[in-house]
Amino acid sequence: MTSTPEYVGDALGVLLLDGFPARYNIAPTQPILVVISGDRQQPGSNxxxxxxxxxxxxxxxxWVKDPKEFPLLINARAETAIGKASFRAAMRHRRILIPASGFYEWHRPSKESGEKSQAYWIRPRRGGVIAFAGLMxxxxxxxxxxVDTGAILTTAANAAMRPIHDxxxxVIQPEDFARxxxxxxxxxxxVADLMAPVQEDFFEAIPVSDQVNKVAxxxxxxxxPVAIEPVKKPSKKSDPDDGQLSFF
Structure with a gap:
């Protein structure tokens, strides 16, 4: 979250009385800003x-008795959140918006591919603040x-994001915030129709260093941005000619 409180407030239609610094690496268990529907509109405010x-x-x-014995749920799968015991009540009563300037994602290829894991800074192509669907x-x-707690809803990646992660x-669009x-x-x-992958050209993915993996x-x-090293494929040894044909 790197935008100013004024910009975030205007984008999500909420009055932010307190300022906050830019944050470039928000990690699980840390505080995140969320927006919920209020009880009544503030007098004199539009x-x-x-x-x-x-x-x-x-x-x-x-219903959890001891959070230390319960897994940390930073995400909730949109496909199952309506019926899953952990999220069922929140889906009905406590849906939220989570503003962000973007997010980081890792592409972790198989060992056989010869590729290294690569981090990406993924941001809206047109800039501005986005609002993730969330539950609290x-x-x-x-x-x-x-303790007020929250999770981000996730869905299957669109075609543009799929090469990085599945x-x-x-993402909730401004015209759907109220709904x-x-x-x-x-x-x-x-509101199940809102939990769909965003349009293909919404995000751009920028390769960055692995420093994002350290909370400090x-x-x-x-x-x-960093340059991505080309994949080094192992050299092939030429087989001796045994007089037989090969398909490859």
Whole structure:
């Protein structure tokens, strides 16, 4: 998230009272900004009925007794979130938008290919802020303390993203913000069509260094493009001519 609070607020139709610094490497368990439908519109404001706050990136269902014994759910598969026990209640009551400037993804080829793993900085081709579809849940401990948690919904990658990874975040378009956030009149099945891969030309993928893999690295140089080394294929040894034909 590298945009200013003013820009993010305008893009998502929400008033952000507090500023925040640019963040170039947000990791699971860290705070992320989310937007939800509010209780009522603020007097004298022409903004939609929405509010923003921070949640922990890593979803914890309310019925979990000990989060330390529960896997960290940073993503939720859009294809199964409606019916899965972990996300069913959140899909019905707590759908959110998660603003971002882009995301990182790794292409991890098979060992047989001879390729190295490569990190990509994936951002909207036209710039600006995007809104991932997300879910949130407030987990309460036995002592009464509460933690707001969230996860990003993912879907099958479109053709442009598939060479890098087979999954991608669900992107909600501005014209669909209100419908996605409306958990009072829009049941999960009625917003299922929004959880589809974004159009092919929406993102551009920029190869970057493997420094993004370290949480301690947080500077803007993480998004500096790098050249991709060509794949070095093993040299083929010529077989002796045994007088027989070969198909290859």
């Amino acid at each position: 903004l939609p009925d929405r509010r923003a706050f921070l949640v922990r990136w890593g979803f914890t269902p309310s 849940e407030t987990w309460s401990s036995a002592d009464g303390s509460e 999954r991608m975040p669900v 996605w956030l409306d958990c009072k009149t829009q049941e999960p099945r009625e 690295n947080m500077g803007p140089d993480l998004q500096t």
